[in-house]
Amino acid sequence: MKFKPMRAAPQASFFKALGEAKLQQWKLDDRARPAWARIVPAIRAEGGLRLEASSLGEHGRDAGVAAGTDRLSPTCPGHVLCFNTLEQMQKADKAAVLGAAAALVWADIVSGRALDSPGLLARFVVACHADMKQHKFVLWPAFPALVPEDGLAQEGEALPASAGLSAGLGVEPAVVLEEASEAVAALMARSPAGLPLAFVLARRDGKLAAQPLREAADRGAASLRADLATRGLVLVVVDPSPLARHAGWTARNALVMASVCLGLGGEVLPVLCLRPSPRGAVVDPPDHARPDEASAAAAGESSAPTATTALCGSIVVRVRCPGLEGVAAAAVGPPPGEALAGWLAADAAPDAEGTSSLSRLPRGLSAAGWERQPVRAKDGSTTMLSRPRVVDLGRLLDPAKLAESAGRLNLSLMRWRALPGLDQPLLEGMKCLLLGAGTLGCHVSRCLLAWGVRSITFVDNGSVAHSNPVRQPLFEFADAAAGAKSSKKAIVAALALKRVSPVCQPRGVVLTIPMPGHAEDLDASMAAAAELRRLIEESDVVFALTDTRESRWLPTLLCRASNTPLINAALGFDSWLVMRHGLDATRPVSGALAPPASPPLEPTEATRDSPAAERSVLAATSSAAAAGAGAGFSTGPAPTVGCYFCSDVVGPLNTTRGRTMDQQCTVTRPGLAPIAAAHAVELLVNMAHHPARALAPAAVRSADAGAPAPAEAGVGTGPVPHQLRGFMATFSTMQLEAAASTVCTACSANVVGALSARGDAFIRAAIEDPDLLGAGQRPRGDESRGRCAG
Ligand SMILES: [Zn+2]
Structure with a gap:
């Protein structure tokens, strides 16, 4: 007797759910997963096994009460076997998998379970491989049918009902x-x-x-x-x-x-x-x-x-x-749960007692049911052969959506093995303010984009010059040729970033950062200071990427006053500096990098029993986290570490005066900017993944140190140093820590106190007379740290 073979009818939503589940939940775990589907009867067209988004779940829990046409489509349980590689899928023992699934059907029949849940008679297996990079799915469904030794014999022809x-x-x-018809309707009426x-x-x-x-x-x-x-x-x-x-x-x-x-x-x-x-x-x-x-x-x-x-x-x-009758008496395999563990060929090896962990069919029964595909022969004829089908969803997807999912893919894949704790939502939601859209700004924004950051605001007052495009990857010759008025760097950079990734939300703000010693238009400077303050307060992190020392002064002070994390990057000719400014641990940190509000690691029985090294990490973490909560916390220095100006008692004077061209700008080795920009962003990512986030204690490690110190080991993505200094002359990088200076011109209590007491008047006075800030000393010869980024 011939039966029309079953075909699966997977909906697009099923593939989407399958890809998401593999990427976000199952990762490298390739055990069989419970699933369910509906048997769609033939209604004017062929029916089949309908797989949809909700199919990836426990049968019964999700199948629920049917409504509408679904009431004509019974549900049945099954399993999804999502292989990590195509090779594993090809090598898997298909007969064993089908046999195990058929044995489950047999066990359901012999136990009488199928009498109460007839859907168990239509169990299925979907072997598959999901290539999320290409949006290609290889799918091979099986519908295990029990085949008696003597087959099934039909008597006479099929007749209309x-x-x-x-x-x-x-x-x-x-x-x-x-x-x-009435009998069927009556049965449906009493079956939920x-x-x-x-x-x-x-x-x-x-x-x-x-x-x-x-x-x-x-x-x-x-x-x-x-x-x-x-x-x-x-x-x-x-x-x-x-x-x-x-x-x-x-x-x-x-x-x-x-x-x-x-x-x-x-x-x-x-x-x-x-x-x-x-x-x-x-x-x-x-x-x-x-x-x-x-x-x-x-x-x-x-x-x-x-x-x-x-x-x-x-x-x-x-x-x-x-x-x-004879077959029914034979032993059946282990119950379904145990059988599942042995579904993969690798697990199907005989155990100590010599029996396979796969459940097997009794003698007298075999199984059939891998889906067949039409295969066209050279002579044009078509035959049906048992083989998987390939589904290419790439062509069906909206290009913008495709770009979004592809952009996240590499980050999601990191979570499989390399970085299970990667907090994608935190990075995706982070608001970054980039002060400077020059060489550093361009590279920092691209690196942030690659980490999944979407909200990026550029602040710059310059226009794209002809010398820019070769070093600043968001700009092109045409931008420079368009003329100064229509090629403001902040705007052009934001538009370019949007072209790179349509899902990001870049913004350009044309603004001149007020600087001590630059008192040409005080009213405009004060308006700019108010705008800068607003931009900083709505950001989670600020990057100082400007091309002069003094342009970093007001952002440093405003970030210090609002306790907003700031990461500073500066270039010399063949050396670079990346550092995070110290924060006040006794006040709440502004934005998403604040430590989690409730200390997640209260000392419990479990932590008391943990090894000493681990305990010290936990203690540091919970005290830092408590500091972020603010109320009632009084210990700890404020700020924890210094700022860009702390190590330099010289006030932020106008350093652009009296400089020759080679001292002004862009005279730095071209490889430095991308190196420093990448370090700045990686520092942010490490900070975001430290349990104490922006209040992470500074990690210090000399170049010749071996394994990471215990306090660094196993914390998020890695250490969170205070300063990184790189030297191209020796191809070396140092991690340094410098304490906050009590006489710092940008972050000391005196200066912050003056700002809070006098407000705008203090900023205005500092712009007019930089000597107000410094100890009256003139700049020293070494200006390398302040020079050159844009
Ligand atoms: Zn300072």
Whole structure:
């Protein structure tokens, strides 16, 4: 007897959910995952196994109460085997996987579970590999069918439902159809989940009535056989096959169930292959035979379901139930949960007692059911062969969405193995303010983008010059040629960043940062200071990337006053400096880099028992975290470490005066800017992943040190040093820590106190007379730290 093979009908949402689950949840864990799907019956077209987004979950918990047309599509449980590589998928023991799945079906039948949940008869397996980089999925579904040794024998031809149900009864076909339709409708009405996959129609008191399998089994084999003898018993199976002459795949396990659970082995059993109409009734005859009916139904005419419109398409086949008495007595495999552990070929090795952990079918039964694909031969003919299908979703996706998911992919993949603790949402939501859209600003923004940061604001007052594009990757020759007015660097950089990634939210602000000693237009400077203060207060982190020392002074002071994290990068000719400014540990840190509000690591029994080194990390962390909470915390120096001006008692004078061209700008080795920019961003990422975030204690490590110090080991993405200084002359990088200076011109208590006491008047005075800040000393010869970025 031939059955129409089953096909899976995966929806686009299923692939999306599969890719997300693999990327974010399962990662490298390739064990079989529980899933569920719906058996969609043939309704004017072929049905099949419908996989959708919600299919990746526990059957029953998610399947829920069916509504609408889903009430005609029973649910069934299955498993998804998502392999890490295509090679693993190819090498997996397909026969073992199918055998194990079929053994589960057999166990459900023998135990009687299938009587209460007929969907268990349509178990499935989806072996797959998801290539999220190419948006390609290789999918190979299997629908395990139990195959008795002697096969299943059909008696006579398949008949339309009316002829098949009335044959030998002496009752009008139309009357029988009406009865069958009403019986099915009555069963659906009392079943919350909708139509069961299989049930029986029995003639009681001269009329057809639907009985769930459990009720039928409870009547006993003798009663059922007696009904069968008077043509008063029909097995009903929801059928995905649209063929007028062939039953679908679901009938196979239902017939084995009828032999074992209903005691009908050896009997010839009529099977109604149910292809219900959306109105909840059964349709007859096959639609190709009644084009008028089919077109009326297709047009959605809501005529009352008569017997003829209700049953068209369904067929009746008569099949001899297999004799499985001897087989049924054989031992079955371990219960489903244990069998799953052994699904992968690697796990299927025999255990100490020599038995495979895979559950096996008893002697006398085999399994069939890997999905087949049409394969075209050279002569143009098509044959169906067992093989996986390849689904390319890339062409279907919106390019912008594609860019977004692809951009996140590398970061998501980091979480598989290299960086499980990567906090993507924190980085994606972080608001970064970049002071300077020159060489450093361009490189810092690109590096932030690569880490998934989306909100990037450039502040710059300059225009793209012809000398810029070769060193500043967000600018091109055309920008410089457009003229100073229409090529403001902050705006052009933001537009360029948006072209690189449509999902990012860059912004350009044309603003001259007020500087001590630059008192040409005081009113404009004061307006700019107010704007700068607003920008800093709405940011989570500020990058100081300007090309002079004095332009860093006001941002340093404003960040210190608002306790906003600031990362500073500066270039010399062949050396670079990246540092984070100290914060006040006794006040709340502004923005997303504040330590988590409630200390996550309270001393508990568990931490008291932990090794000493680990305890010291925890102690440092929880005290720092408590400091972030603010209230009631009084210990700890403020600020923790120094700022850019701390190590330099010289006030921020106008350093651009009296400089020759080679002292002004861009006279630095071209490789320095990308190196320093990358260090600045990596420092931010490490800080974001430290348990104390912006209040992380400074990690210090000399160049010749070996393994990381205990306090650094295992904390987030790595150490969070105070300063990094790089020297191209020796290709070396140093981690340094410098304490905050009590006489610093930008971050000391005196200066911050003066700002809070005098406000704008203090800023105005400092711009007019830089001597107010310094100790009256003139700049020393070494200006390298302050020079050159833009
Ligand atoms: Zn300072």
